[in-house]
Amino acid sequence: MRDGHYLQSLVLKHIASREAIQQIHAQLVIASEKLPSTTTTTTLWNSLFRHYSLGSFPEEAVQLFKQLQLQQHLPLSFDSYAYSFLIKACAILQQNKLGTQFHGLSIKAGFQSHLYVQTALVNMYADFGSLVEAQKVFDQMPDRNSVTWNALITGFIKWGKLGFARTLFDRMPNQNVVSWTGIIDGYARNNQHKVALSLFRTMVGKGIEPTQVTILAIFPAIWNLGCLESCQSIHTYGEKSGLNNSDIRVLNSLVDAYAKCGCMESAVKVFDFIDAKKRNLVSWTSVISGFAMHGMGKQAVDSFKSMENECLKPNRVTFLSILSACSHGGLVEEGLEFFRKMVDEGLVEPDVKHYGCLIDMLGRAGRLEEAEKMALQIPPEIENVVIWRTLLGACSFHENVQMAERVMRKILEMERKYGGDYVLLSNLFAGSGRFADAEKVRTRMDERNAPKVPGLSLV
Structure with missing residues (x-):
């Protein structure tokens, strides 16, 4: 019979292979009655828990746990690694009730103060959106590491509690690049781009070197602000640190950011710099x-x-x-x-965006009949009022009153509360000398309480 050390070597060798691990699992079940309860045996089961919980089928980790509990010849105690992996499986599966049960089992097993188990629980509850529970576990922990802090900060960010995340981040005793990246990404995702960029500069000023993940997180803030100078700084940093050569995502994001910051010449230079085999x-x-x-x-x-x-x-x-x-x-x-x-x-x-581009293209070129025909061919399940508004705009530009009336009827079948539609048609009527019709459209707009959205300028 193959001993535990041999099976452990097989697990380590084939840890990434689902098929191999399942074969080893089967051998371990057969051999388990003759294997003594040793550290090696526990490590074997933990390796299986790890493989299943972090793989494509995390439910198998839970199934394995239940099977082992039914085996009378095996000890029913599990160590901290087993509980950490099982709690992770619950988080991936998004099974709140099951996660709560493992929380209770971990307490009974004596791990209520164990750093890794409790950190896994903080992460699990944060993933579920059970932020009160996550905070409760966090507050009751006698010891915390950076992973614990980052788990709760990330959870707050994920569920839109940016203020709580920032408060926690400011309290964090040893802010590392992971925590800085998380809070920067949070502000960027919540469209607070100036704050994100300010935090990024503060981080660099403190001597914390950004990783490629940090760089990728700050790019949306850069191009939303149109900050060409920051884009150039990131470009230079990437060259000096080697990130530009090591991660194609950074170069792709640079191309995109330069273009959105208005410097297409630099975007093309970066694109040309990318090795043809890596593009x-x-x-x-x-x-x-x-x-x-x-x-x-x-x-x-x-x-x-x-x-x-x-x-x-x-x-x-x-x-x-x-x-x-x-x-x-x-x-x-x-x-x-x-x-x-x-x-x-x-x-x-x-999809509707492709049709929208096509109708916009035909409308710009004055080929309105083709644009209308294309709009009528859009499948009903993806038809969108924006398509018809695009065509209405083209009718207005090319002063095609008859088609505009038809298009307006289609728009009103879908939506009646957008004042811009009425204004366009009214102006078109007035431009063609149909002042009475223009006045009727304006009156109808007022009756339906469809005010025009006010303009906005960034200048």
Whole structure:
């Protein structure tokens, strides 16, 4: 019979293989009656708990626990590692009731003050959104480490309690790069970009070196603020630290950030710097999207074709970017061809955004009949009032009153409370000399309490 040490060596060798671990599991069950209750045996079961709880089937960790409890010849006690992995499995499974049961079992087993078990509980309750319970476990812990603090901070951020997260972060005795990254990401995700960027600068000023995760977290704040200087600083730091060469995500984000900060020249330089073998679909989509937002339709089309030559299959975001580029660049025929390619070759099922780009493109070019026909072909399950508003705007620009009336009827079938629709149609009537109709539209807008949304300027 194979002994515990041999099985343990097999577990360590094949820990990432589900099939191998299941075979070892079966051997261990057969051998368990003859294996003495030793540290090696406990480590074996813990290795299985770890593999199952952190893998694709965490429910198997719970099933294993229940099976072991039914084996009378095995001891029914489990150590801190077992409980930590089982609690993690509950968090992944999002089974609050089961997690509470393991919490109770861990207390009965004497782990109410154990650092790792209690940290796992804080993380589990935070994942569930049971923040009161997470805080309660945290407060009752005699000792905490940085992982404990970060687990609760991350939980508050995840559930939108940014104020609580910041208070906890400020209390944290030894703030590390993980905690700084978490709070920066929290502010960025909650659209408080100035605070996120300020925190990032404070972190760097304290001598804490950002990781690639920190860099990726701060990029949304940079491009939302249009802060080209910060983008350049991150670029320089990435070159000096080696992050630019080690993580393609950083370079892809740089391409995207430079484009959104208005410096397409730098975006292209970064893209060209990426080794051709490392460029992935995100790299190409980022540069195509950049060309699109800068009205550089031809360059976007050329890049799309180069991407295809690299045998990369475009996804829905890539197609959305190239359709947007064709729309803003006036490349109608090219845009129609890309749409046909997307549909006819079955590469991507078009959604409302793809149709929106296409209708916007046709509307800009004055091809209103084609745009209306396309709008009428949109499947009902994805039809959106924004599509018809886009067409109404095109009718207004090209002064097509008859089509505007038809489009307005479609809009009113979906929504009647948006004042901008009435204003556009009213102005169109007035521009064509139909003042009585213009006045009727304005009156109807007032009767339906559909005020126009006030304008907003960042200048």
